[in-house]
Amino acid sequence: MKYSSEYRDAGAAQGYAQEIRRITTKPWTIMEICGGQTHAIVKFGLDELLPKEIELVHGPGCPVCVTPLELIDKAVQIAQRKDVIFCSFGDMLRVPGSEVDLFGIKARGGDVRILYSPLDALKIAKENPTKQVVFFAVGFETTAPAHAMAVYQARQQGIKNFSVLVSHVLVPPAMEAILGSDSNRVQGFLAAGHVCAIMGYDEYIPIAARYKVPIVVTGFEPLDILQGIAMCVAQLEEGRYVVENQYTRAVPEGGNRAAQHYVKEVFCVVNRKWRGIGEIGASGLSLRPEYAEFDAELRFDVSGYTAEESPLCISGLIMQGQKKPHECSAFGKQCTPEKPLGAPMVSNEGACAAYYRYRRAELAAAGKV
Amino acid sequence: MSIVKDFTLACPLPISDYPTVTLAHGGGGKLMHQLIEKMILPAFKNDLLEARHDGAVFQLGGARLAFTTDSYVVNPLFFPGGDIGSLAINGTVNDLSMCGARPVYLSCGLILEEGLPMETLWAVVQSLKQAAETAGVQLVTGDTKVVDRGKGDGVFINTAGVGLIEHELTIAPSSVHPGDVILLSGDIGRHGIAIMAMRQGLEFESQIESDCAPLNGAVQALLSAKVEVHCLRDLTRGGLGTTLIEIAEATGFQITIDETRIPVRDDVSGACEVLGFDPLYLANEGRMIVFVPGNEVNRALDLLRTNKHTAGAVEIGRVSEQHGGLVKMKNRIGTTRIIDMLSGEQLPRIC
Numbered sequence: 001m002k003y004s005s006e007y008r009d010a011g012a013a014q015g016y017a018q019e020i021r022r023i024t025t026k027p028w029t030i031m032e033i034c035g036g037q038t039h040a041i042v043k044f045g046l047d048e049l050l051p052k053e054i055e056l057v058h059g060p061g062c063p064v065c066v067t068p069l070e071l072i073d074k075a076v077q078i079a080q081r082k083d084v085i086f087c088s089f090g091d092m093l094r095v096p097g098s099e100v101d102l103f104g105i106k107a108r109g110g111d112v113r114i115l116y117s118p119l120d121a122l123k124i125a126k127e128n129p130t131k132q133v134v135f136f137a138v139g140f141e142t143t144a145p146a147h148a149m150a151v152y153q154a155r156q157q158g159i160k161n162f163s164v165l166v167s168h169v170l171v172p173p174a175m176e177a178i179l180g181s182d183s184n185r186v187q188g189f190l191a192a193g194h195v196c197a198i199m200g201y202d203e204y205i206p207i208a209a210r211y212k213v214p215i216v217v218t219g220f221e222p223l224d225i226l227q228g229i230a231m232c233v234a235q236l237e238e239g240r241y242v243v244e245n246q247y248t249r250a251v252p253e254g255g256n257r258a259a260q261h262y263v264k265e266v267f268c269v270v271n272r273k274w275r276g277i278g279e280i281g282a283s284g285l286s287l288r289p290e291y292a293e294f295d296a297e298l299r300f301d302v303s304g305y306t307a308e309e310s311p312l313c314i315s316g317l318i319m320q321g322q323k324k325p326h327e328c329s330a331f332g333k334q335c336t337p338e339k340p341l342g343a344p345m346v347s348n349e350g351a352c353a354a355y356y357r358y359r360r361a362e363l364a365a366a367g368k369v
Numbered sequence: 370m371s372i373v374k375d376f377t378l379a380c381p382l383p384i385s386d387y388p389t390v391t392l393a394h395g396g397g398g399k400l401m402h403q404l405i406e407k408m409i410l411p412a413f414k415n416d417l418l419e420a421r422h423d424g425a426v427f428q429l430g431g432a433r434l435a436f437t438t439d440s441y442v443v444n445p446l447f448f449p450g451g452d453i454g455s456l457a458i459n460g461t462v463n464d465l466s467m468c469g470a471r472p473v474y475l476s477c478g479l480i481l482e483e484g485l486p487m488e489t490l491w492a493v494v495q496s497l498k499q500a501a502e503t504a505g506v507q508l509v510t511g512d513t514k515v516v517d518r519g520k521g522d523g524v525f526i527n528t529a530g531v532g533l534i535e536h537e538l539t540i541a542p543s544s545v546h547p548g549d550v551i552l553l554s555g556d557i558g559r560h561g562i563a564i565m566a567m568r569q570g571l572e573f574e575s576q577i578e579s580d581c582a583p584l585n586g587a588v589q590a591l592l593s594a595k596v597e598v599h600c601l602r603d604l605t606r607g608g609l610g611t612t613l614i615e616i617a618e619a620t621g622f623q624i625t626i627d628e629t630r631i632p633v634r635d636d637v638s639g640a641c642e643v644l645g646f647d648p649l650y651l652a653n654e655g656r657m658i659v660f661v662p663g664n665e666v667n668r669a670l671d672l673l674r675t676n677k678h679t680a681g682a683v684e685i686g687r688v689s690e691q692h693g694g695l696v697k698m699k700n701r702i703g704t705t706r707i708i709d710m711l712s713g714e715q716l717p718r719i720c
Contacts, residue, residue, distance in 0.1 A: 002635075004642055005701070013702040045704030090716030107389045116569060116644075116717060222702050337711075338399055348645050348716065357709045361695055 007221030008044075016226035017049035020233055027053040028236050029185045030229060031178070031321045033171060034192035035062030035349025036220050042354040044222045054233065057185065057321030058354075060174050060274065061192050063139040064091045064347035065315060068273040070307040071167045072097040075136055078165065078300045079105045079112050085128060087121040088136035089143075090114040094337075094346045098307050118150035118164070125154070125162040134296045137164040141195045144168050144285060145259035148266035151287065151294050163296040168285035169272055171195050172203050177280050178320050179211040186321050188232040190218040190225065193247035198263075200255030204243045212241045219247040266291055275343060276309065276316030313342035318351055325355040332360060332369045397606030397652075398711040421619070422541055423464040423603065426534065435470035437461060438529035444522050446493065448567050450559070450578030454496025456654060457526040459583045462504045463603040466588040467657065469540035470532025472504065477511040477528050482521035493524055504583035506530070536592055542619035544599040549688040550666045551624065552659040554587065554673060555580065555681035556632040557609050561651030562640045577636050582655030582678040590672045591659070598669075600660040603653075610649035610696070610708045612658060618694040626686030626708075627699045644717045649698075649708060651715075660688070 032038055038058045041047055047056050060066055076097045079086035086102070093102040093114065106112040111131075115121055118135045125133035137147040147164060154162045171192060178184055191204060196217045208215045214235035218228030228246040235241060245251055263285070272284025287295050297303040312330045317323040325331055325344070335341040337353055344350035355363070363369045393400045410418060417425040424437030441457040451459075458475065465472040477497065481490065501508055538544070560579040565571065584603060591598055604612050609631070617624045633641075633648045641648050655678055661669045666684060673682035696708040 004638070008701040010701065010703040043706060044700050044702055045706055046702075048704050093716065103391050103393065104389070107391045114569075114717065116571070120570075338403075357711075358706050360709065361693070361707050365693075 004221065007219075007223040009223065012223055013049065013226055016223065016230055020054065020226070020230050021051045023230070023237055024051045024053050024233055025237060027055070028187050028233060029055045029057060029321070030188045030190065030232050031057045031059045031186040032190040032218070032225070033059040033061040033175070034194070034220070035065065035347065035351065036194070037061075037190060037192070037218065037225055038351050039349060039354045040220055040222060040225055042358045046222055046225055049226070050229070054229065056229075057324075058318065058351040059189075059321060060178075060277065060319035061140065061171065061195075062319075062344065062347050062349040062351070063143070063169070064095055065319060065343040065350050066169055066274045066277070067092070067095065067138050067167045067343065068275045069098060069309050070273075070305055071165070072101070073307050074297065074302040074305055075102060075165055076100055076105055077302050077305070078134055078296060079110045080108070081132075081300070083132050085111045085113060085124060085131050085133045086136070087113045087115045087118075087124065087133065089116075089138070091347050091349075092136055092138060094340070095343045096340055096346070118147050119153070122150055122154055122157075122159060122162060125159050129161060131161060132299070133162050135162075135164050137166045137168065140169055140171055140192070141199045141263075142192075144263045144267060145198060145256070148262040151266050151291055152262055154294055155291065163294045163299050164287070165296040166267075166286055167272070168267065169274065170269070170283050170285065172207060173280050173283035174274070175207055176211075177277070177283070179207070179213065181320065183322055186213070188214045188236050189216070190228045190232060191215050191243075193217055193219040193224070193250055196245075196247065196251045196255065198256050198259050200253050201243050201245060201251065202253065208241050208243050214241045215243045217243070217245045217247050217251050219250065274316075276313065276319060278316070310341045315342040315344045315352070318344060325352040326359070326363050326368050328352070332356060332364075396711075397608075397611055402710070420541065423467040424470070424530075424532075426468050426470075426541075433534040435465050435468035435532040435534060436529070437464040437468070438527065439464060441526045441528070442522060443564065445567050446489065446523050448579055449563050449576050451581035451654065452493065452496050453524055453526055454493045455500040455581055457528045458497060458500035458504055458506070459581055459654060460605070461528040461530040462506060462583045462585050463655070463657070465530050465532035466585040467540075467601040467603050468532065468534070469536065469538060469588070469592065469598065469601065470534045471589060472506045472530055472532040472585050474509045475501065475506050475528050475530040477508050477526065479511070479513045480521055480525040480527075481513065481515045482523050483515055483518040485523050489523065493526075500583070504585055538592075538598060540598055540601055542600055542616050545616065545620045545622065545660050545688055546599065546662070547622055547688050547690040548663055549599055549660045550663055550684055551613075551626065551686045551688070552661065552666070552669060552673065552682055553609065553631065553685045554584070554657045554659070554679040555655075556634050556637070557604065557653055557656060558633055558637045558641070558648040558651035560654045561608070561646075562637050564652070565644070566640070571640070573636055573640060575636055577634075577640065580653055580655040584655065584657050584678060587673055587676040587679040590676060591669060594668065594672055596665050596669050596672065597662055598659060599662070601657055603657045605654065606652050607710070608648070608650040608652060609656075609658070610647070611710055613696045614708060614710050616660075617696045620688070621692050621694050623689045623691040623693055624686060624696045625689055625699065626696070628701050630683055630685045632681055632683060646715045646717070650711055658685075
């Protein structure tokens with residue numbers, strides 16, 4: 001398939017692997033930010049192609065994984081109301097809340113729908129004027145523009161029965177939280193290509209300089225990732241630490257200005273709780289006061305609710321690159337995709353799910369789980 | 370009601386993790402397998418059921434027969450490349466074919482929702498008729514029920530079927546040997562994407578048509594030519610990945626497949642990229658895998674390729690000596706990964 005098969009070429013992959021082996025002289029720990037990259041690495045076995053000196057650790061870039069438990073509980077509380085049509089991206093439905101997930105609410109008769117675009121939720125709101133239509137607006141900078149557009153259009157069109165439950169998070173503050181931690185092991189980053197396609201990469205330049213870490217904006221296909229690793233290792237070996245762009249076919253330096261405009265129009269930067277990690281200052285987005293009428297937390301009066309996470313789940317350590325999924329005592333035992341303790345075991349992009357799906361048998365054979 | 374008062378559960382409910390049935394219990398993945406293993410199989414325990422084939426195979430009178438049943442619930446009722454009627458015939462015809470049987474008679478139970486337009490029902494009935502004629506089977510008994518408006522999805526269909534086994538082979542996972550070659554009858558994933566596109570109103574540049582088709586012609590061609598078929602399995606809900614895992618687990622041998630040899634149409638793989646799906650787990654309704662010994666590969670492929678429903682048949686992998694019941698796939702880029710069963714249906718990703 002065009003734009004995909006050429007980035008999965010075996011010969012070229014071996015070529016990049018060889019180049020990485022050639023330039024590597026010391027051990028390096030590199031974090032890929034995005035869960036999509038984690039899955040590509042594990043699915044295609046890219047780490048098997050690397051020299052043993054290179055360790056890849058998996059970052060916090062999975063929107064499903066970092067959405068705090070209490071927000072899932074709030075979603076559940078709203079979704080079980082008789083007057084609500086609760087709309088969400090598919091991944092979120094299996095994420096466990098304190099008692100039940102959204103699939104459970106659907107099984108109990110709640111009107112929970114999987115959508116591909118928040119704009120479809122607006123259409124549903126127009127078609128169901130007697131119902132309250134709520135969209136679960138989770139994600140990083142990648143999904144923020146579409147959510148902003150839905151809220152913007154709702155106001156333009158005077159759609160009163162539409163609201164969003166917002167849990168937006170931002171990548172750069174999370175990177176700074178990881179780098180600023182005493183136990184940090186990360187020496188270089190592969191930044192998430194899709195996030196940068198929206199935001200550009202200006203905001204990474206001061207981070208690279210302040211913490212002296214190379215940051216390579218990287219795509220998601222096997223060759224993208226191998227090339228990103230090669231660029232990152234080259235910088236580490238040469239003692240350089242700048243922002244470079246591997247994903248030039250999708251990421252212009254300034255990002256997508258129109259998308260950024262709508263994000264700024266509708267959202268403002270706030271402190272956010274990250275599941276398993278805790279609160280990070282200025283790390284999320286919330287609706288601006290002018291758009292407060294579309295805030296589902298206010299509309300359904302769930303803003304005061306809080307919840308405690310399972311002490312068994314070490315997802316926070318995994319998403320900060322301090323532990324690998326199979327180093328968790330619950331991995332594959334109390335925690336499986338059928339009965340997950342934490343979101344990383346659920347999501348298409350979760351590190352635990354990636355290890356469970358692609359590595360479990362090998363780990364078991366090696367006596368590691 | 371004294372009967373109810375006296376009634377006690379003989380044993381505790383076997384699936385305590387889920388107080389209610391969720392959609393994932395029907396998704397063809399791990400939860401569905403758990404449901405079958407923990408609740409259904411123990412309740413009806415017998416040797417024929419234990420074989421866990423697409424149908425039961427037994428001797429009755431002088432004949433060796435295959436018997437199977439399947440229910441069809443699909444929304445929308447009509448989709449590119451098929452409809453619930455053709456699905457209900459082909460699905461049961463294919464299940465019998467996978468037992469190595471020649472499908473002969475089918476039953477048909479219609480569960481209709483109050484308010485269903487007669488015109489729609491007529492179209493479904495015509496489709497049932499047409500598909501039965503194409504597959505060369507007869508609908509010989511049936512039933513009709515109507516449920517209240519809102520309690521059905523227009524039409525639900527159950528078909529059961531009986532087929533005649535006219536050879537001495539045992540076509541089952543137990544006949545699979547190390548060294549067997551795995552043939553796939555055509556490109557995968559089209560039915561899954563066709564349904565998904567209709568249901569979600571997704572639009573692609575070209576329309577993706579379901580692969581819904583009867584496979585009995587192709588299977589009969591193999592059997593008539595006395596090809597030594599070891600096992601047959603049609604790829605339904607869980608897709609190629611799940612089907613291979615089922616066979617690997619049943620035989621205990623390792624299966625190794627090659628990603629570059631598995632045909633996936635460009636439009637299907639494009640849709641998968643957009644939605645975050647793996648074509649290995651997408652539903653098919655007219656595709657099968659065939660296990661044959663190495664010396665039968667060319668003959669089997671030649672025969673399959675002369676049938677229009679299996680014209681795209683290819684060799685995709687082998688059964689190896691190693692034990693463990695794993696399925697491994699050589700990736701496009703030359704590395705290897707394990708194919709694992711999904712928990713439930715694939716969910717579209719966020720970004």
